[in-house]
Amino acid sequence: MSASRRLVLALLWLAALALLAAFIAPRVQLSGDLRKFMPAPQTPAQKLLIDELGEGPGSRLLLLALSGESAETLAVQSQALQARLTAKPATGETPFKLVANGADLGLDAIPEHLRPYRYLLSPTLDTQRFDAERFRAELDARVQDLGSPAAAMIEPLLPSDPTLETLKLAEAWQPANAPQRLHGVWFDRAGREALLAVETHAAGFDPEGQQAAVDAINAAFAAVKGDTKSRLTLTGPGAFSVEIGGRTAREASLIGTIDSLVFVLLLWVAYRSWKAPLLGGLPLASAGLIGLGAVALCFDGVHGITIAFGFTLIGVVQDYPIHLFSHQRAGVSPWASARALWPTLGTGVASTCIAYATFLVSGVDGLQQLAVFTVVGLATAALATRFLLPALIDPAPRDAADSRWLARAWERLARWPRLGASGGLVVAALALAVVVFAPGAFWQNDLARLTPVPPAALARDAQLRSELGAPDVRYVIALQADDSEHALQASERLLPALQRLRDEGVVDGFDLAARYLPSIATQRARQSHLPAPDELQAALRTALQGSAFNDDAFDDFLADVARAREATPLSPRDLAGTPLAASIEGLLLAREGHATALVALSGLQDPGAVARVAQAHGAQLLDLKQASESLVAEYRERVLWALALAAVLLAAAVWFALRSPRRVLRVLAPMTLTTLLILAVLRALGVELNLFHLVSLILAAGLGLDYALFFDHAGDERAEQLRTLHAVIVCSLTTLLVFALLAASSIPVLRAIGGTVALGVAFNFVLALLIVRAPVREPRDAVA
Template sequence: MTPAWRTALALLWLAALLVAGWAIGQRLELSGDLRRFMPEPRTPAQTLLVDELGDGPGSRLLLVSLSGASPEALAGQSRALAGALAANPDFEFIANGADAGLEAVPESLRPYRYLLSSTLDHRRLDADYLGEQLDERLQDLGSPMAGLVEPLLPADPTLEMLALAEAWQPKVAPQRLHGVWFDAAGGEALLLAQTRAAGFDPTAQQRAYDALQSAFADAAGDSGARLQMAGPGAFSVEIGGRTAREAQWIGAIDSIGLVLLLLLAYRSWRAPLMGVLPLATAGLAGLGAVALAFEAVHGITVAFGFTLIGVVQDYPIHFLSQQRAGISPRDNVRALWPALVTGVVATCIAYLTFLFSGVDGLRQLAVFTISALAAAALATRFGLPPLVDPAPRDLAESPRLQALWRGIQRLPRPRWSLLLLAAGCLVVLATARGPFWENDLSKLTPVPAEGMELDARLRQALGAPDVRYLLVLRGADADAALAATEALHPRLDALVAEGALGGYDSAARYLPSAATQRARQQALPTPQALRAAMAEALADSPFREDAFAPFLADVERARTADPLRPADLAGTPLAATVEGLLLQSDGSTAEGAIALVSLSSLEDVDAVARAASEAGGELLDMKAASESLVVEYRGRVLAALAVAALLLAATVWIALRTPGRVARVLLPMALTTLVVLAVLRGFGVELNLFHLVALILAAGLGLDYALFFEHAGDRRADQVRTLHAVLVCSLMTLLVFSLLALSSIPVLRAIGSTVAIGVLSNFVLALLVSRHDAGDTL
């Protein structure tokens, strides 16, 4: 086959990949829910943690600050911002303190105000009370409040709606200047925005973030005002943006480095194309497999999967390095196939164990990686041979490589030194200071310190819920949970008065239990008694007796109505608030309902925990729950890796059948694992899950290096060609993961540093341990 035909076939393969990529893109549905990478919760606290991380009130809040202009201008911008976003479907509510009046009470709930308010819990709706209220209304009509009070009088002479609106205001709220919230110094206008999207939905959070930025730009104009945002949603957008930017420059440098390295290594412009085709085939095979196997594919699976399949670049490189005149490409790849397929099977085994991890994200990663590795191996075995030059220059004749190989041969073979290396690594691991494992998920966030400080400052100023602590009360149903919360309120009020707690919020503040509503109904007078009481109160009043017919109708409607249930709040602004604080089962289980009490400015954790316990509830420490989840997650992964190690050793034994050969292949990989752990712990790094996953990749690379050195046998020419292939493979991998190690994203840094150290150690140890003593024959 002529070079032109080979090039045409390669371009045709590339075109087919582009078409396949388009087709897979039509089927592929990406997900941004990070809970897919969390293990299945085992305890009630862990279950609640996973739910709240995504849908809890604290996770969906954006904390907004406007500064840099006069207070009057900032107040106007705050109102304009709230007005612009009020109809945006990405937001459930926007609060800036401007709706402290009747707007806080939905129109549909106003007839039920006496069931929702506690005003009449300690006094009766009789002639004396009505007389007092009517006297106060007369004074109001002669005051600046007349314009507000007069429209309300016929239906609400006691102004119960205003009392209810005031009761529903946050317990800890900022000061109001010019009608909106400001910080204590009066220099920043403050807003709270709650998104409809879960906190773990970065796509929807990005949409909400962009809408808020756009609305602010329109409201601020050229005033010089500045917008700052904090909260989980804002942080997820920042993390996503930073990750995308770093991925772009890392990907650009990697691509340029890959092309240049292949051009330099093989002195042919076709080499980069030959190297890219199996890699692209692997990526598309992985994407197609997860698109077919899962309803939605997580973005992390795609990004992380492409990083993990970097090992497949080794397959075409070994093939190209071994090709020379006198052997056909098909015979060449057939000779390499035993070593190549052993490496593929062994690496797949490591990821196969993730299918039993109980974590959906790891299952996706396993399907992606296994499919990609198999596709790359088959592409190298059957796709590349017709495309490569059958008689390129023989790399074994390179003077530079021969000189390098002679230098390597002069190196002493390690024997007892390997035992000393292992012992030294164990000593470092045993004596390293600090915890071995990292259980705090917050330390994996790339949010800068100033961002965390802004979040803490705005959260305190706004009285926003604490994201760490929640009070949890359980009931057989929603009403039982509401009743349990009501019983806790007096204790919490006492703690607020003592300064142990700044404030709290619960569903029962907005929706009392059915028992409380019925008790309030029974306290309402009958129509006859209310008309008589109103007539008596109006006896010496200038108000007309027939002016309050709407009031009489509202009271009778409240007295005879069924108690309000959570479902009755649908379509009102209160629905989102109550749903976030009252979690109900879908009816498929007998788990009942959970009432949450969000806390702000918590000062005395023990006092609040005791109050919760006395009321039959518990104070949930989300940090402790997350750490227990991480520990269980790690335990499952470690168990999977232990099984993988045994299966991997069995695979190598079946392939090689000789104890000495098996030891030469497995020993560099095992020692490298110790070296990587020792280096990381020696520098004070606490290990997390991403270090473990990266160790699997490093082990797979080490296994490949050792297998191909073992496969080269004792012929010097084959060993020189293998040295060339392993050099190119290790340099490419080292470039990719060294750049990741420089990332500001902790997760990427963990992966990059682990694999980079592993590549160096694997290369050196495979070279010293796995290669045969060469003869003089080329």
């Protein structure tokens, strides 16, 4: 085939990839929901943890601190910032459900349409009655209030609320451990930072929604800051996810750029041709696009981890064209070279695909996505190398076997002692001893250890949570019921016991939905305590005798009470769109067929005492940290079972291809020893193994199998051994560099993958030479 026809075919391939990319791009729905990489929860604590991770208010909470100026200036800026963040934009909806800074005490604390319900929501009528004596005391107090500095706030309330029940409710609904208020807004204990708490509509792991929220906050702060020296601190899961996403994208872009440059440089040096890097990239691009398209077709959304890790795995397919390039030589057509390599290449690809296909039975959506991406991508790259790439290769390239430096390198390597069965057993025993007896924890169960958020940022977040009186993020009391009404009733029965625990210092504070919305049963009981209109009017008329108020001053109050007597009690859905809804929805989780009422705790001193009280009232104290660790342990168990199944299937695939016990053992030995050596090195360095180490072990095993199969394929013919050595050196160098860069990443997940696979590349290369390499067969005339 002429050079011009090969160029046309390459351009057609590129055009097909561009069309495929244009077709796939709009169908890829990216997801950042970590629940996709978790097994199905089993225990109540696990179910609550999974709900909280994705949708709970804890994941939506952003904490803001303004500093750098006087308290008066910061208070003004806090007010202005709250006004900007709550203002509805001209187009679209505000990204925030709630913006609190302590300044909402007063008329705006309770929406206008809910104010007639104040006597159903307030506990006042549980212990007091509306009679003439009570009204007279209240009216005397109002006269004094009107002569005080608070008159401007109280006077508008009086016609409809002479007992100031609205303000009592607003005060009661302030956070249980709210920070101090200076100049009308929240401040830290030192009085140097103005504090705000913001709840977003977007879940904490919705990267686009959280990015929009963070951008809106930064833009609003820039507008209110003016020329002052104020500084904004922004923390919380959403802020961290935005920062992590940006840093991950920057590091991935840098590593990808360096990897691409090294790939181009290495292939250009190795094959002395500018075409080799371009042609070698075509199977890689095909694998990535078709793998991504397969995931988009099979699943509702594509997880970001699937793409990041999947493309890392797919990067191994660069080995396929390298083997073809290195074995190409004059006098043998590229098609013939591809046919000769195919049994070996196909065995390696099939074995690796089988290993990853075991994740399809893991029951974890994220692992299933990863399996589809990898299997489809590897198969695509292999088929493209076998059936498309030969048409584009120069039929008369340099023969790697003619390289003088490669011949000298092979002569030195040939002097290395071979590692026999006894030597292999010794290495395996030593590695196992290190794995078993190395000090320190073996597994890493703490999900927080996988976060790349700097410790200083986490400490700052913890400090702001403490200042704002945010509840404990580890412990929560849960009450299960058939519906929201029964859950609220159970919460009310628990309330006296919680108050005793607070009085005894067992907890500093607590929060629950019944604090804001009593059960319907309680509201009906309070309705029954409201006096009839004529009775109420008579009591009020008696109290007004001799007072400073006119007889008709409180007609609005009489109308409100009359409405409250006849009103249908409030349910959670009646609070939609109000500040109360934001307070309740995180503490009352209603699902089809059941509901869970939560009690958020702060300053928990004695979990055992709280657990006993909760159990006595039909509730349960949940330890979310323990739940996360048990969930990780169950996830790991599934991965380990998948690994065991993968090992069996991989060995079966190699046996089917080679049909020789001796060859099968020799090919599998480097991969097996490498796995043990990787674990030994990680344990000796004190690294606690996580799930990404385990998944990376499969990738390292696939590389080892690839190297061993090709050295076995080379046999004892010197020229073929040189070509194989050339291919494996180029493959291992490109792979080693990219994963060494990943090992230096600041992202723990990338660091775990990079370190594991980089060790695997080095060990697999050396062990394949020591175990699989055959002695060179001397020519017959030389023997004679």
